[in-house]
Amino acid sequence: xxxxDVLVIGAGPAGSSAAKHAAxxxxxxxxxxxxxxIGAPKRCAEGVSxxxxxxxxxxxxxxxxxxxxxxxxxxxxGGTDVWLTRDTVKLPEMGYVVERKVFDKFMAxxxxxxxxxxxxxxxxxxxxxxxxxxxxxxxxxxxxxxxKAKVIIGADGPxxxxxxxxxxxxxxxxxxxxxxxxxxxxxxxxxxxxxxxxYFGSVAPGGYAWVFPKGKDIANVGLAVISTLTEKSAYExxxxxxxxxxxxxxxxxxxxxxxxxxxxxxLKKISxxxxxxxxxxxxxxxxxxxxxxxxxxxxxxxxxxxxxxxIKEGDVSEERFAEYDERxxxxxxxxxxxxxxxxxxxxxxxxxxxxxxxxxxxxxEFERISTTELLKVLVNVSPKALLKLGxxx
Amino acid sequence: xxxxxxCMYCGECAxxxxxxxxxxxEINLVFDEENCKDCQICINCCPVRALEKEE
Ligand SMILES: Cc1cc2nc3c(=O)[nH]c(=O)nc-3n(C[C@H](O)[C@H](O)[C@H](O)COP(=O)(O)OP(=O)(O)OC[C@H]3O[C@@H](n4cnc5c(N)ncnc54)[C@H](O)[C@@H]3O)c2cc1C
Ligand code: SF4
Ligand code: SF4
Numbered sequence: 001x002x003x004x005d006v007l008v009i010g011a012g013p014a015g016s017s018a019a020k021h022a023a024x025x026x027x028x029x030x031x032x033x034x035x036x037x038i039g040a041p042k043r044c045a046e047g048v049s050x051x052x053x054x055x056x057x058x059x060x061x062x063x064x065x066x067x068x069x070x071x072x073x074x075x076x077x078g079g080t081d082v083w084l085t086r087d088t089v090k091l092p093e094m095g096y097v098v099e100r101k102v103f104d105k106f107m108a109x110x111x112x113x114x115x116x117x118x119x120x121x122x123x124x125x126x127x128x129x130x131x132x133x134x135x136x137x138x139x140x141x142x143x144x145x146x147x148k149a150k151v152i153i154g155a156d157g158p159x160x161x162x163x164x165x166x167x168x169x170x171x172x173x174x175x176x177x178x179x180x181x182x183x184x185x186x187x188x189x190x191x192x193x194x195x196x197x198x199y200f201g202s203v204a205p206g207g208y209a210w211v212f213p214k215g216k217d218i219a220n221v222g223l224a225v226i227s228t229l230t231e232k233s234a235y236e237x238x239x240x241x242x243x244x245x246x247x248x249x250x251x252x253x254x255x256x257x258x259x260x261x262x263x264x265x266x267l268k269k270i271s272x273x274x275x276x277x278x279x280x281x282x283x284x285x286x287x288x289x290x291x292x293x294x295x296x297x298x299x300x301x302x303x304x305x306x307x308x309x310x311i312k313e314g315d316v317s318e319e320r321f322a323e324y325d326e327r328x329x330x331x332x333x334x335x336x337x338x339x340x341x342x343x344x345x346x347x348x349x350x351x352x353x354x355x356x357x358x359x360x361x362x363x364x365e366f367e368r369i370s371t372t373e374l375l376k377v378l379v380n381v382s383p384k385a386l387l388k389l390g391x392x393x
Numbered sequence: 394x395x396x397x398x399x400c401m402y403c404g405e406c407a408x409x410x411x412x413x414x415x416x417x418x419e420i421n422l423v424f425d426e427e428n429c430k431d432c433q434i435c436i437n438c439c440p441v442r443a444l445e446k447e448e
Binding site: 034035036041043121123125157158159160161164171172173174177179180181227228233234235256258259260262 | 401403404405407408409410411413415416417418419434437438439440441442
């Protein structure tokens with residue numbers, strides 16, 4: 001039997017961040033990953049904010065940055081463009097489109113350099129509590145074995161089962177799971193290969209479609225839908241979008257990615273005796289954008305620090321871990337609640353209303369886009385915005 | 394449950410199964426068929442419609 005202080009299950013960005021920070025704070029850490037290659041295949045459009053990386057102390061590297069983003073193009077269902085670029089508005093620092101296959105490995109290497117052990121192609125299959133520890137049943141290359149740990153950090157992504165094994169309610173309701181499909185394409189005709197493109201409306205019910213540039217004519221072209229709002233699969237919506245969108249209609253796919261994105265907000269309870277969940281497994285995804293890399297890593301920092309401190313104190317009880325729930329709700333959850341309202345509002349708009357908002361937006365003169373100015377535009381077009389969003393601003 | 398050849402093992406079905414009956418391995422899906430309540434949630438959420446109920 002392998003023994004460790006902290007066992008991290010899943011080597012995505014959240015798991016690697018948790019493993020790194022638990023190790024930096026003095027714990028003996030093992031991270032296991034069921035796949036043979038960390039980061040592949042990707043389930044992601046690969047957009048990250050510069051601010052987020054800075055806050056995490058992650059040094060940008062040319063090894064995993066594919067493009068730098070300094071603008072956004074929003075496209076309404078009728079084809080009205082709203083450009084938010086440095087020329088037209090004062091934007092905060094934007095971000096990067098990364099190569100997740102490289103980025104995730106880099107983050108795992110960071111965890112290893114901080115002292116964490118890693119086992120790839122190693123699947124967690126279940127757990128039981130025994131004498132103040134957790135025993136995890138694992139499997140690697142046909143061999144079954146057990147890992148005894150004081151604390152388990154479940155960083156097992158949208159397919160999470162670790163939390164459930166430990167008694168947490170981590171099942172994602174279908175209305176809260178965005179179902180995503182994406183092609184990485186070449187021959188994409190972007191007007192600005194440094195701008196992210198977002199397409200709204202019935203093209204992607206419950207979500208949106210995107211074109212995220214990874215080079216002059218290379219981009220992640222994808223969309224996410226809520227399966228309860230459409231008869232078609234995410235893949236069927238994607239094929240239609242890629243065929244009809246002027247930017248992608250002449251492009252060719254070189255990769256297909258799919259995956260679920262839990263957008264229901266942070267779960268009510270994300271820790272119990274000997275166990276924390278983090279990242280997608282804990283719902284640490286921005287409900288409006290579906291972005292979960294940075295927030296998952298922020299959750300990982302908190303999980304790693306608290307797990308290591310609790311072990312030092314000799315108290316890994318549910319009561320001790322209440323601090324984890326509190327910090328995550330405070331540092332991540334409160335902003336997610338606002339984004340959730342914005343998402344619900346966006347979902348309630350018809351294609352016509354989205355078109356009117358885009359047109360009014362273009363007619364307005366902005367020096368700097370503030371939330372109040374944005375709300376004024378929305379209320380002009382659709383008075384229900386005040387009801388649904390008023391309290392946010 | 395019939396898992397079609399084009400399943401990509403993304404695990405979305407495992408995340409939404411209310412009973413936690415689906416194990417998404419790297420290149421395999423394992424269902425605990427005995428406890429399946431046939432709610433079809435997993436079938437409907439699959440991004441590539443790779444699941445089919447066994448008649
Ligand atoms: C289509 C799509 C587009 C997206 N685009 C963006 C974007 O542009 N920007 C952004 O910030 N976010 C985006 N996201 C969300 C983002 O990908 C996730 O939020 C992020 O990957 C979460 O990180 P994580 O570490 O929690 O989980 P993951 O990255 O999913 O990692 C979990 C890891 O756990 C492993 N694992 C699972 N079960 C076990 C087990 N039993 N034993 C061992 N290992 C296990 C998995 O193999 C996996 O490697 C997107 C998601 C989707 C689906
Ligand atoms: S959601 Fe579909 S593609 Fe993904 S693992 Fe399940 S059956 Fe396979
Ligand atoms: S049909 Fe329902 S209970 Fe059965 S595996 Fe699918 S989601 Fe789970």
